[in-house]
Amino acid sequence: xxxxxxSPEALRLQEGESSSLNCSxxxxxxxxxxxxxxxxGKGPExxxxxxxxxxxxxxxxLKATLTKKESFLHITAPKPxxxxxxxxxxxxxxxxxxxxxxxxxxxxxxxx
Amino acid sequence: xxxxTQSPKYLFRKEGQNVTLSCEQNLxxxxxxxxxxxxGQGLRxxYYSQIVNDFQKGxxxxxxxxxxxxxxxxxxxxTSAQKNPTAxxxxxxxxxxxxxxxxxxxxxxTRLTVT
Numbered sequence: 001x002x003x004x005x006x007s008p009e010a011l012r013l014q015e016g017e018s019s020s021l022n023c024s025x026x027x028x029x030x031x032x033x034x035x036x037x038x039x040x041g042k043g044p045e046x047x048x049x050x051x052x053x054x055x056x057x058x059x060x061x062l063k064a065t066l067t068k069k070e071s072f073l074h075i076t077a078p079k080p081x082x083x084x085x086x087x088x089x090x091x092x093x094x095x096x097x098x099x100x101x102x103x104x105x106x107x108x109x110x111x112x
Numbered sequence: 113x114x115x116x117t118q119s120p121k122y123l124f125r126k127e128g129q130n131v132t133l134s135c136e137q138n139l140x141x142x143x144x145x146x147x148x149x150x151x152g153q154g155l156r157x158x159y160y161s162q163i164v165n166d167f168q169k170g171x172x173x174x175x176x177x178x179x180x181x182x183x184x185x186x187x188x189x190x191t192s193a194q195k196n197p198t199a200x201x202x203x204x205x206x207x208x209x210x211x212x213x214x215x216x217x218x219x220x221x222t223r224l225t226v227t
């Protein structure tokens with residue numbers, strides 16, 4: 001069964017304390033992995049797409065990496081404005097279309 | 113500015129009433145989606161449409177209906193048959209779903225409360 005698991009469920013950091021969020025998946029035929037940021041009461045905002053193992057993408061304090069079984073979202077020297085829920089999603093080709101499976105997310109709290 | 117709009121932001125209904133959520137996009141995307149988000153769960157796909165006048169059921173379509181008469185619009189009706197309709201509803205769009213794994217772009221969401 002296709003599954004996406006994100007850990008931890010919640011993460012509390014002090015400002016400047018770097019850490020990583022994990023997204024592990026059991027999906028056959030992975031075609032793409034996506035990271036989104038979601039603020040409370042709002043729609044998810046697209047951050048990164050990763051297509052193959054070994055690929056890395058960076059944006060400001062965020063860096064996403066991908067292996068054959070999991071992806072990490074590294075947050076370097078986070079600021080309070082980085083507080084949000086981070087969602088991971090994988091896409092696999094299924095019967096003529098790309099099926100997207102979302103994880104439940106990691107809620108990040110960054111304290112000043 | 114290109115984007116996706118959803119209306120209303122908050123919606124309150126009594127049990128037994130049907131309600132329609134609006135979703136409009138001006139990104140010229142072919143594919144549109146409706147998701148439901150509940151606390152502690154990943155987004156779950158209700159319906160999707162890859163082209164005008166065509167749509168497919170997602171994982172949790174029971175109690176919901178959609179239409180796709182225009183490329184820009186993909187309204188969702190929550191019927192009285194939906195047993196637990198209170199949730200946060202998200203509309204999304206992407207360029208295509210059949211040839212390349214594009215990311216999806218989301219609207220701001222509609223929070224539906226049914227009492």
